[in-house]
Amino acid sequence: MALAELELTDTERECIDNCFEAVQACEWCADQCLDEDMDMSRCIRLCRDVADLASDHARFMARNSNYSDELTEATAGAAEECAEECQRHDHDHCQVCADVVEECAESCREMMQAS
Template identity: 40%
Template sequence: MTQHTHTELLETLHECMTACNHCFDACLGEEDVKMMSACIRLDRECADMCNYLENAITRNSPFVAELAAACAKICEACGNECKKHEHEHCQRCAEACLKCAEACKKVA
C-alpha cells in the first residue's frame, strides 16, 4: 500500500476534516449550543480520526485498513448526527462525512 494508491481517499479525508472543523466552529456560535453538543463532539472525533488516517496513509502504516474501518464508523456517526440539524454547515458536513465513510469502507 502506498500513498499514491490512496490519493483520492487522502483528498476525501482532508475535505471531511475541513468540513468537520468548520461545522464544529459554527456550532459553537449557534444560539442553543447545548442542543448542538452531540454534533460538536462528533465533529471533533471525526476531524481527528480523518487527520490521523491521513497521516497513517502518508507514512505507509500497516494498519491503514483497520484505521479506515474505524474512520468509516466515526464518519458515518458524525454524518448521521449532522443530518439532524438544518444549519447549512451541518448539512455540508453531513455530506462530506458520509462521502468519506463510503471511501473508507472501500479501503477497510
C-alpha cells in the same frame, strides 16, 4: 513530491483527499455549532472525533503504516455517525459537513473492501 507521485492506488489517493476534506468540514461545522442557540454538543463532539481520526488516517495511509487498516474502520464508523447527526440539523454548516463526511465514510469503506 506530489501526492500523485507516491506509490498509492487511486482509491487510496481519493480516500486521503476525502479525509482531509472531512477534517476541514468538521472543524468548520464544530466551530459554527458553538454559535447555535440549541444544544449542539453531540454534533461538535462527533465532528471533532472525525477531524482527528480522518487527519490521522490520511497521514497513516500516506506513510503506508501498518495501522492504517484499523484507522480506516474507525474513521468510516465515526464519519457515518457524524453524517447522521449533522443531517438532523438544518444549519447549512451541518448539511455541508454531512455530505463531506459521508463521502469520507464511503471512500474508507472502499478502502476496506480493497484490502
